[in-house]
Amino acid sequence: MNRTAWRIAVVGAGPVGLALALHGARLMPEASFTVFDARPADRDVSADPRTLALALGSVRFLQRLGAWPAADAAPIREVHVSQVPPPASAPGVWLRAADLGELFLGAVLSYGALLAPLQQAWQRAVAAEPGRLALRLGTPVAGLQAEGGTARLEVGGAAEACDLAFDLAVVAEGGVFADQARKAVGHDYAQTAWVGTVRLQGCEPGRAFERFTRQGPLALLPLPEVRTLPGATAPVAADTVPAALVWCVDARDDPVMPLADAQRLALLNALLPGEAGRAVQTSPLKAFALGLNAERTLVQGRAVRIGNAAQTLHPVAGQGLNLGLRDVHALVQALRDAADLDQALRRVEWARAPDRWATIGTTDFLARSFTWQAPGVAALRALGLGALQALPPLRSRLARQMMFGWR
Numbered sequence: 001m002n003r004t005a006w007r008i009a010v011v012g013a014g015p016v017g018l019a020l021a022l023h024g025a026r027l028m029p030e031a032s033f034t035v036f037d038a039r040p041a042d043r044d045v046s047a048d049p050r051t052l053a054l055a056l057g058s059v060r061f062l063q064r065l066g067a068w069p070a071a072d073a074a075p076i077r078e079v080h081v082s083q084v085p086p087p088a089s090a091p092g093v094w095l096r097a098a099d100l101g102e103l104f105l106g107a108v109l110s111y112g113a114l115l116a117p118l119q120q121a122w123q124r125a126v127a128a129e130p131g132r133l134a135l136r137l138g139t140p141v142a143g144l145q146a147e148g149g150t151a152r153l154e155v156g157g158a159a160e161a162c163d164l165a166f167d168l169a170v171v172a173e174g175g176v177f178a179d180q181a182r183k184a185v186g187h188d189y190a191q192t193a194w195v196g197t198v199r200l201q202g203c204e205p206g207r208a209f210e211r212f213t214r215q216g217p218l219a220l221l222p223l224p225e226v227r228t229l230p231g232a233t234a235p236v237a238a239d240t241v242p243a244a245l246v247w248c249v250d251a252r253d254d255p256v257m258p259l260a261d262a263q264r265l266a267l268l269n270a271l272l273p274g275e276a277g278r279a280v281q282t283s284p285l286k287a288f289a290l291g292l293n294a295e296r297t298l299v300q301g302r303a304v305r306i307g308n309a310a311q312t313l314h315p316v317a318g319q320g321l322n323l324g325l326r327d328v329h330a331l332v333q334a335l336r337d338a339a340d341l342d343q344a345l346r347r348v349e350w351a352r353a354p355d356r357w358a359t360i361g362t363t364d365f366l367a368r369s370f371t372w373q374a375p376g377v378a379a380l381r382a383l384g385l386g387a388l389q390a391l392p393p394l395r396s397r398l399a400r401q402m403m404f405g406w407r
Helices: 015-027 056-064 111-128 261-271 319-336 340-368 375-388 392-404
Strands: 005-013 032-037 053-054 074-076 079-085 092-095 105-110 133-137 140-146 152-156 162-165 169-171 183-201 207-212 217-222 240-249 276-284 285-295 303-305
Touching: 005 015, 005 152, 005 162, 015 032, 015 111, 015 319, 053 056, 053 111, 053 240, 053 319, 056 079, 056 105, 056 319, 092 162, 105 111, 111 133, 140 319, 152 169, 240 276, 261 276, 285 340
Parallel strands: 005 032, 005 169, 032 133, 079 207, 169 303
Antiparallel strands: 053 105, 074 105, 079 092, 140 152, 152 162, 183 240, 183 276, 183 285, 207 217, 217 240
C-alpha cells in the first residue's frame, strides 16, 4: 500500500467537510474519501439563508478549490470598529484593504451560496472517480469508535445500520451552541444573538461595522445586492444597501425580544455609528444562544475534529468558519507529507495549537471584556481603540491576523 493510500471518512457535508474532501482528494491521489451526511440527497442546499463572513485567506483557499461563488458574495473593503458611547478621543478604528495593498479584507455570502458549489464540485469529483471518492447523503453516522488503529463508523438508519471501517475519520459536523453536547472547554456567555438583514441608507457599499455596546457586540456586514429581506412585506427602500445584522445582547435582560420591528429599528439606529448611515428596514430577526464550546485536543485515536466539531466560538470576530478552513489546510498538508498516519495526526495537533488557541482566546476575551461594567473600563477601551488607530503597524498586524490567522 502506498504510504498515503488511506481510507478516510468525512462526517459532515457542510462547507468544512466538503472543503476537506476536495482538498484532500486533489493533493492525496492515492487516498480514498467518503463523505457522510444525514441530510436528504434531494434537499436544495442553496436556499439556506444564514450569513457567513469569510476572511481573505479563506476566499483564496476556496478559489483554489474552484468553489468560490464570486457573483454571490459581497466584498468587505473596510471595517469600522467602535464602541458605545464613542469617546471623543477614540471615535473609531478603520481597517482598510487599500492600506494593506489588497482589494478586499474578506467577503460575505449566504451559507447556501457557499455550500451549493462545494457540493456540486464534490459530486463532479465523485462522478470522475467513483472507485475512490463517494458522497453518502441521507446517511447519518450514529456512532464512532476510533481506537486500535481503525476508525469504525456506525452508519445508516435503524433498519439498515452497518459498521464501516476506515483508517481515519474526520468529524466536521458541528451545529449551533444550543444544540451541542458540552465539550472540555466551554462558557455560556448568557448572551443572545439576534440575526437578520437590514437596509442601510447613507452607507458606502463594502463597509462592515463592529460596534461594542454595553449589552454586547453589534455587527453589520455588507451583503450582495441580490439579497432581499426575507419575510419583509414592504418593497425594498430606494438608495439603500443590504447588510447582515448580528446583534448580541444580555439574555437575562434582553432589550430586543419584547420590541416590534419599528421599535427595533429605532433602538438599532441609536446604537449605530454615523458612518453606517441609518437602518430603514429590517427582516424578522431570529435568536441564537451564544457560548464557547471547544475540544481540548483535536485528535482522539484515529478521529480528528475540525471546524465547529472542534470549536464553536462567539461570533464577535467572525472567525468560526475561517478557523475551520485553516484546520482543513493544515490537516491535508500533514497527511500528504507523512509516512505514518499517527505521526501526521500528532503533527496536526501541534501545528494547529497556536492559531487555534489564539483565536479562541481572542474571541473569548472580546465577548467577555466588552460587557464589563467596572469603573474605568470604558476609558481603557477608548485608550486601546485610540492606540490602534494611531499605530498603523499594529492596525495592519491585526487586520492580517483576521485575514489569515495566527502565523
